[in-house]
Amino acid sequence: MLLELPEGPFAAYLFDCDGTIVDSMPLHYVAWKKALGEWNVNFEEKLFYAWGGMPVVEIIRSLNEMHGVNMPVEELHHRKEGLYYEMLGDLKAVPEVLEHVHATHGKIPFAVVSGSTRESVVKSLEILGILDKFDTLVCAGEYVNGKPDPEPFLLAAEKLGVDPKLCLVFEDTEMGIQSATAAGMKSVKVMQPWERITA
The missing domain is CATH 1.10.150 (DNA polymerase; domain 1)
Known part of the structure:
Protein backbone atom coordinates (compact mmCIF):
# COMPACT_ATOMS: atom_id res chain seq x y z
CA MET A 1 0.00 0.00 0.00
CA LEU A 2 1.48 3.32 -1.10
CA LEU A 3 1.76 6.13 1.44
CA GLU A 4 -0.54 9.09 0.95
CA LEU A 5 1.56 12.03 -0.18
CA PRO A 6 0.76 15.72 0.24
CA GLU A 7 -0.06 17.61 -2.95
CA GLY A 8 2.95 18.44 -5.11
CA PRO A 9 4.50 18.78 -7.54
CA PHE A 10 7.86 17.87 -5.99
CA ALA A 11 11.27 18.20 -7.60
CA ALA A 12 13.09 15.85 -5.17
CA TYR A 13 12.40 13.22 -2.51
CA LEU A 14 14.51 13.27 0.68
CA PHE A 15 14.40 10.09 2.75
CA ASP A 16 15.47 9.42 6.29
CA CYS A 17 17.14 5.99 6.38
CA ASP A 18 16.60 4.06 9.63
CA GLY A 19 12.93 3.38 10.26
CA THR A 20 11.96 5.04 6.97
CA ILE A 21 13.62 3.20 4.08
CA VAL A 22 14.97 0.33 6.13
CA ASP A 23 13.06 -1.30 8.99
CA SER A 24 16.24 -1.14 11.06
CA ASP A 90 17.96 -9.72 9.15
CA LEU A 91 17.43 -6.25 7.64
CA LYS A 92 14.28 -5.61 5.62
CA ALA A 93 12.85 -2.61 3.80
CA VAL A 94 9.78 -0.64 4.87
CA PRO A 95 7.51 -1.90 2.04
CA GLU A 96 5.39 1.20 1.45
CA VAL A 97 8.47 3.45 1.21
CA LEU A 98 10.31 1.01 -1.05
CA GLU A 99 7.31 1.14 -3.41
CA HIS A 100 7.73 4.92 -3.75
CA VAL A 101 11.47 4.52 -4.35
CA HIS A 102 10.87 2.05 -7.20
CA ALA A 103 7.85 3.90 -8.62
CA THR A 104 9.54 7.33 -8.80
CA HIS A 105 13.22 6.47 -9.34
CA GLY A 106 14.61 8.17 -12.45
CA LYS A 107 11.83 10.78 -12.55
CA ILE A 108 13.18 13.07 -9.81
CA PRO A 109 16.40 12.99 -7.74
CA PHE A 110 16.55 11.23 -4.35
CA ALA A 111 18.68 11.88 -1.28
CA VAL A 112 19.10 10.08 2.03
CA VAL A 113 19.30 12.38 5.07
CA SER A 114 20.31 10.41 8.16
CA GLY A 115 21.50 10.71 11.74
CA SER A 116 23.48 7.49 11.17
CA THR A 117 27.04 7.32 9.86
CA ARG A 118 27.69 7.11 6.12
CA GLU A 119 29.13 3.61 6.61
CA SER A 120 25.95 2.42 8.33
CA VAL A 121 23.66 3.99 5.71
CA VAL A 122 25.68 2.58 2.78
CA LYS A 123 25.69 -0.92 4.31
CA SER A 124 21.93 -0.83 4.94
CA LEU A 125 21.13 0.32 1.39
CA GLU A 126 23.57 -2.18 -0.13
CA ILE A 127 21.89 -5.06 1.73
CA LEU A 128 18.57 -4.03 0.17
CA GLY A 129 20.21 -3.54 -3.26
CA ILE A 130 19.03 0.07 -3.61
CA LEU A 131 22.14 2.18 -2.94
CA ASP A 132 22.31 3.16 -6.63
CA LYS A 133 18.82 4.70 -6.46
CA PHE A 134 20.06 7.70 -4.43
CA ASP A 135 21.82 10.70 -5.94
CA THR A 136 23.37 11.87 -2.69
CA LEU A 137 23.70 10.93 0.99
CA VAL A 138 23.84 13.36 3.92
CA CYS A 139 24.94 11.51 7.06
CA ALA A 140 26.08 12.09 10.67
CA GLY A 141 29.34 14.04 10.84
CA GLU A 142 28.62 15.87 7.56
CA TYR A 143 26.59 18.66 9.15
CA VAL A 144 26.98 20.73 12.32
CA ASN A 145 23.42 20.68 13.68
CA GLY A 146 21.39 17.46 13.54
CA LYS A 147 17.62 17.06 13.40
CA PRO A 148 15.35 18.78 14.53
CA ASP A 149 17.55 21.57 13.09
CA PRO A 150 16.80 22.07 9.35
CA GLU A 151 20.49 21.92 8.37
CA PRO A 152 20.65 18.25 7.21
CA PHE A 153 17.67 18.63 4.86
CA LEU A 154 18.80 22.03 3.56
CA LEU A 155 22.23 20.54 2.83
CA ALA A 156 20.62 17.70 0.85
CA ALA A 157 18.51 20.16 -1.18
CA GLU A 158 21.65 22.19 -1.90
CA LYS A 159 23.56 19.08 -3.03
CA LEU A 160 20.71 18.16 -5.38
CA GLY A 161 20.37 21.75 -6.62
CA VAL A 162 16.66 21.79 -5.73
CA ASP A 163 14.66 24.55 -4.01
CA PRO A 164 13.82 23.33 -0.45
CA LYS A 165 10.15 24.24 -1.00
CA LEU A 166 10.03 21.66 -3.83
CA CYS A 167 11.38 18.80 -1.69
CA LEU A 168 9.21 16.13 -0.07
CA VAL A 169 10.61 14.47 3.05
CA PHE A 170 9.86 10.88 4.14
CA GLU A 171 10.38 10.55 7.91
CA ASP A 172 9.41 8.21 10.74
CA THR A 173 10.24 10.43 13.74
CA GLU A 174 8.81 13.61 15.17
CA MET A 175 12.34 15.05 15.32
CA GLY A 176 12.73 14.43 11.59
CA ILE A 177 9.33 15.96 10.74
CA GLN A 178 10.26 19.07 12.76
CA SER A 179 13.55 19.30 10.86
CA ALA A 180 11.76 19.08 7.49
CA THR A 181 9.17 21.68 8.50
CA ALA A 182 11.90 24.05 9.70
CA ALA A 183 13.56 23.61 6.29
CA GLY A 184 10.33 24.76 4.60
CA MET A 185 9.62 21.28 3.21
CA LYS A 186 6.46 19.20 3.15
CA SER A 187 6.72 15.76 4.70
CA VAL A 188 5.04 12.38 4.90
CA LYS A 189 5.07 10.42 8.16
CA VAL A 190 6.13 6.79 7.96
CA MET A 191 4.60 4.74 10.74
CA GLN A 192 6.69 3.09 13.45
CA PRO A 193 6.87 -0.74 13.45
CA TRP A 194 4.14 -1.11 16.08
CA GLU A 195 1.83 1.33 14.23
CA ARG A 196 1.84 -0.61 10.98
CA ILE A 197 -1.13 -2.85 10.31
CA THR A 198 0.01 -6.38 9.55
CA ALA A 199 -2.11 -8.54 7.33
Whole structure:
Protein backbone atom coordinates (compact mmCIF):
# COMPACT_ATOMS: atom_id res chain seq x y z
CA MET A 1 0.00 0.00 0.00
CA LEU A 2 1.48 3.32 -1.10
CA LEU A 3 1.76 6.13 1.44
CA GLU A 4 -0.54 9.09 0.95
CA LEU A 5 1.56 12.03 -0.18
CA PRO A 6 0.76 15.72 0.24
CA GLU A 7 -0.06 17.61 -2.95
CA GLY A 8 2.95 18.44 -5.11
CA PRO A 9 4.50 18.78 -7.54
CA PHE A 10 7.86 17.87 -5.99
CA ALA A 11 11.27 18.20 -7.60
CA ALA A 12 13.09 15.85 -5.17
CA TYR A 13 12.40 13.22 -2.51
CA LEU A 14 14.51 13.27 0.68
CA PHE A 15 14.40 10.09 2.75
CA ASP A 16 15.47 9.42 6.29
CA CYS A 17 17.14 5.99 6.38
CA ASP A 18 16.60 4.06 9.63
CA GLY A 19 12.93 3.38 10.26
CA THR A 20 11.96 5.04 6.97
CA ILE A 21 13.62 3.20 4.08
CA VAL A 22 14.97 0.33 6.13
CA ASP A 23 13.06 -1.30 8.99
CA SER A 24 16.24 -1.14 11.06
CA MET A 25 15.08 0.53 14.25
CA PRO A 26 14.32 -2.76 16.07
CA LEU A 27 17.83 -4.01 15.15
CA HIS A 28 19.43 -0.74 16.26
CA TYR A 29 17.60 -1.01 19.58
CA VAL A 30 18.90 -4.56 20.17
CA ALA A 31 22.44 -3.30 19.42
CA TRP A 32 22.00 -0.39 21.83
CA LYS A 33 20.68 -2.68 24.60
CA LYS A 34 23.66 -5.04 24.23
CA ALA A 35 26.27 -2.27 24.06
CA LEU A 36 24.81 -0.29 26.97
CA GLY A 37 24.20 -3.44 29.00
CA GLU A 38 27.97 -3.85 29.17
CA TRP A 39 27.97 -0.54 31.09
CA ASN A 40 24.84 -1.37 33.14
CA VAL A 41 23.02 1.54 31.52
CA ASN A 42 19.34 1.20 30.65
CA PHE A 43 17.88 2.76 27.48
CA GLU A 44 14.07 2.78 27.52
CA GLU A 45 12.54 1.77 24.18
CA LYS A 46 10.16 4.75 24.26
CA LEU A 47 13.11 7.14 24.66
CA PHE A 48 15.04 5.35 21.91
CA TYR A 49 12.22 6.01 19.43
CA ALA A 50 11.73 9.57 20.70
CA TRP A 51 15.41 10.22 19.95
CA GLY A 52 15.14 8.72 16.45
CA GLY A 53 17.27 10.73 14.03
CA MET A 54 19.73 11.86 16.70
CA PRO A 55 23.37 11.01 15.82
CA VAL A 56 24.88 8.12 17.84
CA VAL A 57 27.51 10.28 19.54
CA GLU A 58 24.82 12.71 20.74
CA ILE A 59 22.77 9.81 22.13
CA ILE A 60 25.80 8.54 24.10
CA ARG A 61 26.57 12.02 25.45
CA SER A 62 22.91 12.49 26.45
CA LEU A 63 22.82 9.09 28.19
CA ASN A 64 26.07 9.90 30.03
CA GLU A 65 24.50 13.10 31.32
CA MET A 66 21.18 11.45 32.17
CA HIS A 67 22.74 8.53 34.09
CA GLY A 68 25.69 10.44 35.60
CA VAL A 69 28.20 8.09 33.93
CA ASN A 70 31.19 8.60 31.66
CA MET A 71 30.98 5.98 28.90
CA PRO A 72 33.70 6.52 26.26
CA VAL A 73 31.82 8.02 23.31
CA GLU A 74 33.93 6.76 20.39
CA GLU A 75 34.53 3.31 21.89
CA LEU A 76 30.82 2.78 22.60
CA HIS A 77 29.90 4.20 19.19
CA HIS A 78 32.06 1.57 17.44
CA ARG A 79 30.81 -1.22 19.72
CA LYS A 80 27.16 -0.38 19.04
CA GLU A 81 27.71 -0.08 15.27
CA GLY A 82 29.59 -3.40 15.25
CA LEU A 83 26.70 -5.16 17.00
CA TYR A 84 24.27 -3.64 14.49
CA TYR A 85 26.37 -4.82 11.51
CA GLU A 86 26.31 -8.37 12.90
CA MET A 87 22.52 -8.37 12.50
CA LEU A 88 22.33 -6.83 9.02
CA GLY A 89 21.38 -10.18 7.49
CA ASP A 90 17.96 -9.72 9.15
CA LEU A 91 17.43 -6.25 7.64
CA LYS A 92 14.28 -5.61 5.62
CA ALA A 93 12.85 -2.61 3.80
CA VAL A 94 9.78 -0.64 4.87
CA PRO A 95 7.51 -1.90 2.04
CA GLU A 96 5.39 1.20 1.45
CA VAL A 97 8.47 3.45 1.21
CA LEU A 98 10.31 1.01 -1.05
CA GLU A 99 7.31 1.14 -3.41
CA HIS A 100 7.73 4.92 -3.75
CA VAL A 101 11.47 4.52 -4.35
CA HIS A 102 10.87 2.05 -7.20
CA ALA A 103 7.85 3.90 -8.62
CA THR A 104 9.54 7.33 -8.80
CA HIS A 105 13.22 6.47 -9.34
CA GLY A 106 14.61 8.17 -12.45
CA LYS A 107 11.83 10.78 -12.55
CA ILE A 108 13.18 13.07 -9.81
CA PRO A 109 16.40 12.99 -7.74
CA PHE A 110 16.55 11.23 -4.35
CA ALA A 111 18.68 11.88 -1.28
CA VAL A 112 19.10 10.08 2.03
CA VAL A 113 19.30 12.38 5.07
CA SER A 114 20.31 10.41 8.16
CA GLY A 115 21.50 10.71 11.74
CA SER A 116 23.48 7.49 11.17
CA THR A 117 27.04 7.32 9.86
CA ARG A 118 27.69 7.11 6.12
CA GLU A 119 29.13 3.61 6.61
CA SER A 120 25.95 2.42 8.33
CA VAL A 121 23.66 3.99 5.71
CA VAL A 122 25.68 2.58 2.78
CA LYS A 123 25.69 -0.92 4.31
CA SER A 124 21.93 -0.83 4.94
CA LEU A 125 21.13 0.32 1.39
CA GLU A 126 23.57 -2.18 -0.13
CA ILE A 127 21.89 -5.06 1.73
CA LEU A 128 18.57 -4.03 0.17
CA GLY A 129 20.21 -3.54 -3.26
CA ILE A 130 19.03 0.07 -3.61
CA LEU A 131 22.14 2.18 -2.94
CA ASP A 132 22.31 3.16 -6.63
CA LYS A 133 18.82 4.70 -6.46
CA PHE A 134 20.06 7.70 -4.43
CA ASP A 135 21.82 10.70 -5.94
CA THR A 136 23.37 11.87 -2.69
CA LEU A 137 23.70 10.93 0.99
CA VAL A 138 23.84 13.36 3.92
CA CYS A 139 24.94 11.51 7.06
CA ALA A 140 26.08 12.09 10.67
CA GLY A 141 29.34 14.04 10.84
CA GLU A 142 28.62 15.87 7.56
CA TYR A 143 26.59 18.66 9.15
CA VAL A 144 26.98 20.73 12.32
CA ASN A 145 23.42 20.68 13.68
CA GLY A 146 21.39 17.46 13.54
CA LYS A 147 17.62 17.06 13.40
CA PRO A 148 15.35 18.78 14.53
CA ASP A 149 17.55 21.57 13.09
CA PRO A 150 16.80 22.07 9.35
CA GLU A 151 20.49 21.92 8.37
CA PRO A 152 20.65 18.25 7.21
CA PHE A 153 17.67 18.63 4.86
CA LEU A 154 18.80 22.03 3.56
CA LEU A 155 22.23 20.54 2.83
CA ALA A 156 20.62 17.70 0.85
CA ALA A 157 18.51 20.16 -1.18
CA GLU A 158 21.65 22.19 -1.90
CA LYS A 159 23.56 19.08 -3.03
CA LEU A 160 20.71 18.16 -5.38
CA GLY A 161 20.37 21.75 -6.62
CA VAL A 162 16.66 21.79 -5.73
CA ASP A 163 14.66 24.55 -4.01
CA PRO A 164 13.82 23.33 -0.45
CA LYS A 165 10.15 24.24 -1.00
CA LEU A 166 10.03 21.66 -3.83
CA CYS A 167 11.38 18.80 -1.69
CA LEU A 168 9.21 16.13 -0.07
CA VAL A 169 10.61 14.47 3.05
CA PHE A 170 9.86 10.88 4.14
CA GLU A 171 10.38 10.55 7.91
CA ASP A 172 9.41 8.21 10.74
CA THR A 173 10.24 10.43 13.74
CA GLU A 174 8.81 13.61 15.17
CA MET A 175 12.34 15.05 15.32
CA GLY A 176 12.73 14.43 11.59
CA ILE A 177 9.33 15.96 10.74
CA GLN A 178 10.26 19.07 12.76
CA SER A 179 13.55 19.30 10.86
CA ALA A 180 11.76 19.08 7.49
CA THR A 181 9.17 21.68 8.50
CA ALA A 182 11.90 24.05 9.70
CA ALA A 183 13.56 23.61 6.29
CA GLY A 184 10.33 24.76 4.60
CA MET A 185 9.62 21.28 3.21
CA LYS A 186 6.46 19.20 3.15
CA SER A 187 6.72 15.76 4.70
CA VAL A 188 5.04 12.38 4.90
CA LYS A 189 5.07 10.42 8.16
CA VAL A 190 6.13 6.79 7.96
CA MET A 191 4.60 4.74 10.74
CA GLN A 192 6.69 3.09 13.45
CA PRO A 193 6.87 -0.74 13.45
CA TRP A 194 4.14 -1.11 16.08
CA GLU A 195 1.83 1.33 14.23
CA ARG A 196 1.84 -0.61 10.98
CA ILE A 197 -1.13 -2.85 10.31
CA THR A 198 0.01 -6.38 9.55
CA ALA A 199 -2.11 -8.54 7.33
